[in-house]
Amino acid sequence: MTGPERADAARNRAAILAAAAELFDRDGVEEVSMNDIARHAGVGKGTIFRRFGDRTALIEAVLLPRAAAMRRLVHHGPPPVGPGGEPLEALHALLDTLFDFVWANRTLIRALEHRVPHSYYAHSSSRYWLDELARRLTVTHPHDDTEYLTHILSTALRADVVDYLVSVRGMALDQVRAGLHRLAFPCVPPPSLADVDRRSVS
Numbered sequence: 001m002t003g004p005e006r007a008d009a010a011r012n013r014a015a016i017l018a019a020a021a022e023l024f025d026r027d028g029v030e031e032v033s034m035n036d037i038a039r040h041a042g043v044g045k046g047t048i049f050r051r052f053g054d055r056t057a058l059i060e061a062v063l064l065p066r067a068a069a070m071r072r073l074v075h076h077g078p079p080p081v082g083p084g085g086e087p088l089e090a091l092h093a094l095l096d097t098l099f100d101f102v103w104a105n106r107t108l109i110r111a112l113e114h115r116v117p118h119s120y121y122a123h124s125s126s127r128y129w130l131d132e133l134a135r136r137l138t139v140t141h142p143h144d145d146t147e148y149l150t151h152i153l154s155t156a157l158r159a160d161v162v163d164y165l166v167s168v169r170g171m172a173l174d175q176v177r178a179g180l181h182r183l184a185f186p187c188v189p190p191p192s193l194a195d196v197d198r199r200s201v202s
Helices: 002-027 034-041 045-052 055-076 086-104 104-112 122-142 146-156 159-170 173-184
Strands: none
Touching: 002 045, 002 055, 002 104, 002 173, 034 045, 045 055, 045 104, 055 104, 055 122, 086 104, 086 122, 086 146, 086 159, 086 173, 104 159, 122 146, 146 173, 159 173
8 A cells, every 4th residue: 555655645745736836826825725725736635734734835845846947057057047157147147047036936935035034044045046146246246245245136136025116116027127237237237138228227
């Protein structure tokens, strides 16, 4: 019985993750209950808690493969986001990659940002991207306080910040993106955003 039970557990886990990802992306994390996910996955609510422990762990499990794909892109993808790119372009590419990830997954990330004090900065996944951002900033900003700049840029990449600026303040997504790049290089417009009206982000 051990073999079939393990196969059933794997199928249940896959079904739960697929259901949670679909509902979270479609309706937003705050609008989706564990009962909704259970019904969509065809399992009991208790099965979700046995497999994942709690709602936070389920959200992290949905985000995990998406974050892993982004990490593979940074480690093995083509330049400039991957290895071998010109340093300035590599930094801009990383900022764009992180920004796109945050925007696409903003409801999931927002659900995790305020779990405990400083959780956004202390989480292992956040620490990885802080370290990668600091590494690239050290090359492009050799005479600056890169630790401080790393945390300023990462704060500008918080899902709650980006979502508030777009959804509440009515800023265009490209405006927020351009502002992020200008934080990194106040006097150098990023090549990829050359056509953005600078007056909208000054």
